Amino acid sequence: MVEKDSGYLSEVFSSIQGEGGNVRGSSFGKRQIFVRFSGCNLAEGDFGYKGCIWCDSLCAQKLKSLEFKYEENPGSQKLKNSNNPVRIAEIVGIIKELITNDLHSISFTGGEPLYQLEFVMNLSKALKDA
Numbered sequence: 831m832v833e834k835d836s837g838y839l840s841e842v843f844s845s846i847q848g849e850g851g852n853v854r855g856s857s858f859g860k861r862q863i864f865v866r867f868s869g870c871n872l873a874e875g876d877f878g879y880k881g882c883i884w885c886d887s888l889c890a891q892k893l894k895s896l897e898f899k900y901e902e903n904p905g906s907q908k909l910k911n912s913n914n915p916v917r918i919a920e921i922v923g924i925i926k927e928l929i930t931n932d933l934h935s936i937s938f939t940g941g942e943p944l945y946q947l948e949f950v951m952n953l954s955k956a957l958k959d960a
Contacts, residue, residue, distance in 0.1 A: 834946075834948035834949045834952055835917055835918050835919075835949075835952060836915040836916060836917045836918065836949070837867070837914075837915055837916065837946045837949030837950075837953075838867065838868035838869055838893055838894055838895060838898070838914045838915055838916070838946065839865065839866065839867055839868055839898035839914060839916055839921070840866040840867065840868045840887065840889055840890035840895065840898055840899070840940075840941060841864070841866045841889075841890075841898055841899040841900065841909065842863070842864070842865050842866070842898070842899075842900040842901065842921065842924050842925065842928070843863070843864055843899075843900065843901040843907075843909065843928075844861060844862070844863050844864070844901055844904040844905055844928040844930070844933075845861070845862065845864060845905065846859060846860065846861055846862075847859065847860050847861075847862045847934070847937070857934050857935055857937075860932075860934035860935075861904075861905075861930060861932045861933050861934055862933070862934055862935050862936065862937045863925055863928050863929070863933065863935075863936045863937070864936075864937045864939055865921070865925070865936060865937065865938050865939070865943075865953075866887060866890050866939050866940060866941065867890065867938065867939070867940045867941045867942070867943045867945070867946060867950070868890055868892060868893055868894070868895050868898065868914065868940075868941050869890075869891070869892065869893030869894075869940070869941045869942065869945045869946060870885070870890065870891045870893075870940055870941045870942040870945060871942055871945050872885075872942065873885070873891035873892075873941075887939070887940065887941065890940050890941035891941060893941075893945065894914070895914055896913065896914055897911045897912065897913055897914060898911070898912055898913075898914055898916060899911055899912075900912060900924045901928060902927065903927075904927075904928045904929075904930050905930075918949075918952055918953050918956045919956075921953060921956075922953075922956050922957060922960050925957065925960075926960065936957065938950060938954075
């Protein structure tokens with residue numbers, strides 16, 4: 831079996847979680863690294879309709895985008911471009927540079943992360959082992 835060691839991202843950045851303020855146990859107000867995956871099966875029309883009215887990341891709907899953006903310094907909001915598909919080793923390196931003492935967690939978001947399930951699973955394992 832060939833493992834999926836590369837995939838498509840939209841962006842990787844560090845920020846303070848702003849959702850879930852009324853949810854007990856949420857990560858609201860805590861630093862997270864966001865890994866925004868590219869591609870969404872709903873946007874692609876896999877279920878008979880195209881797009882979601884609730885999507886807040888239209889830039890992440892297209893699966894095979896040529897580039898993704900990543901933040902070099904945590905919270906700087908200064909993004910650089912890199913090429914898709916991106917290898918897991920490169921993503922792990924980017925994430926390591928964004929780790930701070932106040933980091934709560936890493937959030938996989940999209941698009942739809944599970945649209946690239948094998949890639950997500952392999953990235954998760956690589957991050958756990960890093």
